[in-house]
Amino acid sequence: MELKQHFITTNRPFREGAVEVFQQNISTQNVKKATLTITALGLYEVELNGKKVGDALFTPGFTYYPRHLYFQNYDVKGMLNAENILTVYLAQGWYCGRFTFNNKVQIYGKCPAVSWVLTVEDQTGMHRYYSDDASVKAIASPYEYAGFYDGEVYNQSREQEIFRPVKFTGHVPEIIEESTLHVRIREEMPVQTVTKHGDVTILDYGQNFAGIICINPSKMQDIQLKLRHGEILNPDGSLYTANLRKAKAETVYHKGSGIYRPRFTYMGFRYVELSGVEYEDGLLTAYAIYSDMERTGYFTCDNPLVNQLYSNQIWGQKSNYIEVPTDCPQRDERMGYTGDGHVFAHTGAYNFNTEAFWDKFLKDIRYSQEANKEGYVAPTLPAPPGEQGIGFMSMLGWGNCVCIVPEMLYWHFGTDRYIREYYDCMKRFVECEIRKMGGILGKKDLWIQPSLGDWLAMGRDVKYIAMHNGPVSNAFIVNDLRIMVWAATLLGKTDDAEKYAAQLEKTRAAYIKAFVKKDGTMKDDYQGAYIMALKMVIPAGDLRNKVYTNLTERIRRDGMQTGFFATEHILPLLADNGDDRLAFDLLLDERCGGWMYQIKAGATTTWERWDALRPDGTVNETKMSTDNMVSFNHYSFGSVGKFYYQYILGIQPIEPGFAKIKIKPHIDNRIGAFRGNYKDIHVSYNGEKLHLSTPADTTVILPDGTVHEVSSGNYIFSVKESVNEKI
Structure with a gap:
């Protein structure tokens, strides 16, 4: 029996927050096997004889409902008696409940619906199916209201009108597949x-x-x-x-x-x-x-503030990996943000095994992208039909997630599956970028249009950053083109590789001409512009050296003044250029605008704004449009977690999936001894010796530059004398 044929709802007129309750009496005997298959347009929770079936929350999950829906299978043999009561609670959830920062209802459909099939096999091999027949009835709901933003109003004793089940006549998605990844x-x-x-x-x-x-x-x-x-x-x-x-x-x-x-x-x-x-x-x-995600990374050191920051980014991930990579878990938003998602993706993949989580979200990207002719990827996904299109914040910095995440998955998990499966999505997005070049200012080979830029950087008003977003937005285009050249080469798509390589050099040259002065200063003079240019655009040489020098001068003068995008790269960029001391200065800076300022202010997660809580103790309630915008649980600035793993511990992949490993720790006596791991790669430093346990061939680069090539095993290195011994 197919789920598509059995969707039901009630004849209740739409009321925001309403929860329907269905009940079915089922008689069984001599049960050999029993499987409940269930899904919903909305959210369901099911009970059998008064006990919750399964331990997942918010089932069947958040998807792009016009195309895609999940179902779940439950083995319920052990829950069945001779006489049984199946109870199904149906809420509006993301499907038609109040959602998005516009606080809309009925975004994907007019009313929620649910479909289930209970398949019971007896000892003789006979199968019976229980679904939406005449035995299903609607009963009184104990909920006066249920929704993500406002919460729940639960009243077991209220009197209410009882509605009747009716066949659902709305749109049912074409693709309905099983999901085992859940919130719990x-x-x-x-x-x-x-x-x-x-x-x-x-x-x-x-x-x-x-x-x-x-x-x-x-x-x-x-x-x-x-x-x-x-x-x-x-x-x-x-x-x-x-x-x-x-x-x-x-x-x-x-x-x-x-x-x-x-x-x-x-x-x-x-x-x-x-x-x-x-x-x-x-x-x-x-x-x-x-x-669902298994913990894979750990870190601790002698500095309690550094440890607290590590904990903060862990809790930022836990709080925002809920079905989709949300921005924040508290206000009327909680949407799947592509920009926030890719900024934290590397850090998140060290903390936890996020492969299945991103596999799911890439599907959301694909189905949402296929719904528009342009090929853009919206800033929030799954994107409601006609919502979050090619508007003010729809493209650069956010939609690039479609290129950045498959590359991340390749290096972290050692599979080209996501490059192969999502190559066409990546290509459509990059082709959209290329078509949009020229923009309102007519600069050939560049994308010059409004965007958010290095969002919420300190030291500059957000309007300035938005109107001077070019160095950041076009750095993402250069990076996308680099990824496309690499991906096309990996998949043997020679024509594409040549095409995007040519466009890459055109856009790189146009970028340098438009945004970089000969003395190495950026025409749009803010730290994010320098960092993104150095990370993604400017090749090695004299000009790059000048740009880097200008960046470090500004960092020493102003401290850290980066936004969502540049923050991920600032400490690695400094460390890669030998400025370890400056990198740790920024990490440990307790002034407003740094991570330790938040820690000293009592933060237990990273904030949306560096100055969410001002030095005078007041909340930064700066308005965006008509509402204030301040969250104390935003994980974007938690992207510093990558620095902990890749630079303090020094764990980086040389080959995909860490099949071959580089260990290059960066040591600063202000954090003292440290230890940590990523999966089976363990690194610790006690002030004199570096201990390493590695499962694969590894290149070890000690702080003095000494290089050791080792195979799998356990090793101790004297940091001062650069002597190693296998134990």
Whole structure:
């Protein structure tokens, strides 16, 4: 039986936040095998005889609904009795609930729908199928509201009209495939402090994270309580929520005595405000949630501030790898941002095995891209039809994710699969870039149009960076062309390789002519322009040396003044050019505009703005359009994590998938001894000796430049004398 034929909804007129509940009575006997196959346009959660089926959250997942949908299979044999009750909760979710920074509803469809087939095989081999027949009924829903932004209002005792199931007549995607990658509850987060503040209680969990609060009113009957979530407190100790914008981020629990777990929402928070009842131990339990991914990288050192920054970027990833690479988990946004995603992609792939996560998001890119004739890749994905098109922020720096991520996956995971599967997507995007060259200013071989540039850089107004985005935007084009030459060569596409190589040199020359002066200063004089030019455009030679000298002069004078894109590259660029001391100066800088400033201010995740919390303690509520824009859990500036792995530990691939490895640690006595690993590659330094455990052939480059070629095994190197011994 095909799922496409069995989608049902109810005859309820659309109401934002409504949750439908379906129930089916099923009789079984002599069961040999039982599989529940289920999907939804929206979100579903299913129970069998009162117990949740599976442990995944937000199923079936977030996809480009016009083309693509996931389903799940569950082995439910062990949950079946002779008489059974199947209960399906259906929420609006991303499909038609309130979503995007425009706070729209019914983006992909008019109402949610669900489809399931329970296949039961008895001991004789006979199969019975249970789906949307006359035995399915709609029952009273305990939800007054459920949505990602506002939270949930749960009321077990409310009176309501009961609607009836009807056949779903809306569009069903062409592609429905099984998914095993899910968001799940990952970690219990113990409360650190509980403080009474007037009529409410403030709970501090000590860590900003994305998650849910479960309510267990075991000692209370028919309680009514409200939970409000926030990232920081006001100076008077009350909950700060202004940065949530139109998101309420609340849980309201009415008239219930059973354990309650939010099904169809999550929050980004460190603090919770409890009202309605007095707090008691065991009443509330917090859990962090994030997508399936195995931890693969670790780091620690003697400097507690450096350790805290490492922890902050880890928690930034946990909080924002939820179905898609979101920007933030707390406000009315939480969308899959391509720019934020690729900026953090290398760091994220060291922290966790993210291959399956990116495999899923690349599908979102493909299906969204195929829906437009231009070939652009939107800044937020999956992109609603007609939304986030080739507008103000639609292209450079964001859409380049389609080229950058497949290359990252090649080096981290040792497979050309993503180059092969997404080559056409990469090519369509680059062809779109080439067609757009000339732009409104008519500069041949360059893309000169409005874009966001090195977003949220310190030292410059965002409008200046946007209107002078050329050095950043066109650096991405040069990088895309380089990737296309490499990818075409890898796949044996000689004509494409030659074509893009020629365009690469034209655009590189046009870039240097348009943006770089002969004395090595950038015409648009901000750090991001220098860094992106050096990282992606200017070849070795006298001009590059001049540009680099000008960059380091500005860094020494101004500190770090980079935005989302240049930040990823600033420390590696300095270290690659022998300026280790300056790189560590920036890493350890406690002035506003640096990572350690955030740590000293109490941050437990990286912020959206370097000065999200100003030195005077006020929140930077600078408005973008009509709303403020400040998040205390944005992982873009957490891209510094790559520096920890590739430069402090020194772990870099020489061959794809780390089949051959380079170990080149960068040591600074201000961080002291350190140790860490990426998968089975372990590196530690105790102040005198470097310990290495490697699973493959490895080139070891010690700080004094001494090179050692070693095979798999365990080694100790004397850093001062550059002597190694195999143990």
